[in-house]
Amino acid sequence: MASPFNIISNPQAPMVPSPGAHPRPDWLRVKFFGGERYQELKRTMRTLDLHTVCESARCPNMGECWEHGTATFMILGDICTRACGFCAVPSGKPVGPPDEDEPLRVAEAVARMGLRYAVVTSVNRDDQADGGSAIFARTITEIRNRVPGCKVEVLIPDFRGNWDNLNTVLSVKPDVLNHNTETVPRLYRQVRKGAVYERSLELLKRAKQTHPDVPTKTGLMLGLGEEKSEVLSTMHELAEQGTDILTLGQYLQPTREHLPIVRYVHPDEFAEYKVAGERMGFKHVESGPLVRSSYHAFDQAENAVK
Numbered sequence: 001m002a003s004p005f006n007i008i009s010n011p012q013a014p015m016v017p018s019p020g021a022h023p024r025p026d027w028l029r030v031k032f033f034g035g036e037r038y039q040e041l042k043r044t045m046r047t048l049d050l051h052t053v054c055e056s057a058r059c060p061n062m063g064e065c066w067e068h069g070t071a072t073f074m075i076l077g078d079i080c081t082r083a084c085g086f087c088a089v090p091s092g093k094p095v096g097p098p099d100e101d102e103p104l105r106v107a108e109a110v111a112r113m114g115l116r117y118a119v120v121t122s123v124n125r126d127d128q129a130d131g132g133s134a135i136f137a138r139t140i141t142e143i144r145n146r147v148p149g150c151k152v153e154v155l156i157p158d159f160r161g162n163w164d165n166l167n168t169v170l171s172v173k174p175d176v177l178n179h180n181t182e183t184v185p186r187l188y189r190q191v192r193k194g195a196v197y198e199r200s201l202e203l204l205k206r207a208k209q210t211h212p213d214v215p216t217k218t219g220l221m222l223g224l225g226e227e228k229s230e231v232l233s234t235m236h237e238l239a240e241q242g243t244d245i246l247t248l249g250q251y252l253q254p255t256r257e258h259l260p261i262v263r264y265v266h267p268d269e270f271a272e273y274k275v276a277g278e279r280m281g282f283k284h285v286e287s288g289p290l291v292r293s294s295y296h297a298f299d300q301a302e303n304a305v306k
Contacts (some may be wrong), residue, residue: 025264026288028250044112047104072119072155072293073106075139076132080123082194086182086221089123089252098125098132103139107146118143121155121178121293126194131157133165137172151175153217156294161199163206170211176245177207178217180293181238184230191224191259201241208242215283217245219293224251225262228269232276238278246282248273249291265289 050073051078074089076098083091110118120139120243125132133156140152153176159165170177186198200218207216218238222231231248233298238246248270253261 015269023134023137027267028252028264044109048109049108050102050105071134073109073139074121074123075102075106076122076125077136078123081126082124084182084192084195085259086191086224086251086254088258094123094125094127098128098135100135103135105141107142107266110143110150111146115147115150116148117151117153119155122157124157124194128158130168131159131162131165133159133168136169140169140174153178155180158195158199158203161196161202166203166206167252170214172209173211173214176215176217178219178245178293179203179207179210180219181234182219182221183224184220184226184234186224186230187224192219201237204238204243205241215244216242217247217293218243219247219249221251222248222265222270223261223263224259231273235273235277236280239277239282244283246277246285246287247291247293248277248285248287250289 077094079094080089080091094263122132136154143150143152152174154174155178156169179200181200183191204216204218250265251261267289274285274287
């Protein structure tokens, strides 16, 4: 039987799911939590007119995280200027500029939830000269003003390689700076339209060089047709940039219109990547089928600064 890693040999060929890709295996079945804390957080988000990537990206861990009072805030609106093949966030042309009051509302939500660790991400705003970097910086500042002692992790876009915008975010010293690489170089054109693998590497490298005291983080999705050797090679290149934290999780198709799942990666293979990543020098590797970028983010950050 041919290895499922070899299903895609031509980077321009369409992604075709392997015969064994469906149905979903038992290790990807999760219990949905919808208790009182979950409902309280949902009301807070709606009252303050805020968005979460948990909902927009249809994260399988949303119920668990929300029940424990944690969520990943998505700023700069809910319309993304890019249309990546894996992402459920709506794409198109945003109406109007970013909401200048949004940082204050995020800070208020953090206070109401009593968070000690907040994660903030965004849609891509390529329509803005600063890519939304000023709103990112203000959100970090407002959270710290409103909730002293709360740590803030940001998951930023690539700002199309505008390093001044990157420096705007770094200037307020986020507790963790995250930028997801998402996949191996060969699959970039299909998976991350508008993105460039080398640009993501450069972003992580520059962040570490200019602010070595700020932990850097990135993540990969598996199951899109990458070969095992490609995963290990990409991990090695990410480690060479000085990246502190690495997350690896299973890609799950949000809808039938999105990229297909080529295969389900077994938990044992994820465990192998964790061991390999630690040997490469990452300070923390979170690797498993249900792992997402901000899943157990507080614990990741704690391990990275030890």
